[in-house]
Amino acid sequence: MRMKRFIEDLNNLVGTTNGFGNLVLSMAERSVYAMNNLDAEVAKSVMDDYAQVDYLDGLIEEEALRILMLFQPMVSDMRMVAVILKTITYMERIGKYCYNVAKAVIYLSDAGVKRSYKNISAMGELAVDMIRMVTETMKDRDITRFEEISAKDQKMDELRDLVLNKSVEYMSRDPCCVDVCTYFISISKFFERIGDHACKSAEKITYMVNGKRVNYN
Secondary structure: OHHHHHHHHHHHHHHHHHHHHHHHHHHHHHHHHHHHHOOHHHHHHHHHHHHHHHHHHHHHHHHHHHHHHHHOOOHHHHHHHHHHHHHHHHHHHHHHHHHHHHHHHHHHHHOOOOOOOHHHHHHHHHHHHHHHHHHHHHHHOOHHHHHHHHHHHHHHHHHHHHHHHHHHHHHHHOHHHHHHHHHHHHHHHHHHHHHHHHHHHHHHHHHHHHOOOOOOO
8 A cells, every 4th residue: 555655656746747847848938939039928928937837846846855755765766756856956947047038038029129149049949959858858768869968058058159259249339239139148148057957957867767877068
């Protein structure tokens, strides 16, 4: 009976964690759409969803700790619960960065900006790809898809540098665009940090699957 309850609780924890990942992925997709189209309404929907991210982060943490204390699971199951505890922290941060992107989009939309930098759009698509890698692998444990995540992270860094250099160039030519360019620089940094957190999540999930510690960052 005790083992049956443990399996049920663990499955519920995994299911809630996967739902959490789906929510964060949806926020990322919508934040990128909002940025590409300077859509304030979609951006507001992303900001509204952060309250649910914050709630689920606390709920999953509480449930994971309860399972560890009550059942004292075997090594493999304990590793899964421990990785969930770490991964939700990274996913919560990703959700917060999506919130920040959305908030910046609303400012840019109100300022009358009509389009985003193409390199920032590319960063957003990379961020979504990397989050999707994490959420899908958390479900099916197929860590082979992480073979590409380091290259994506490196490309993200390169694009961030391009955005920074181009923004500085624009600001030096036209001081009137300093405010807008500063927001674009901030958005590029948010996407870069999302990539970093996706890599950290991938490292933890790899450890959960095969017990090996890797570095994707």
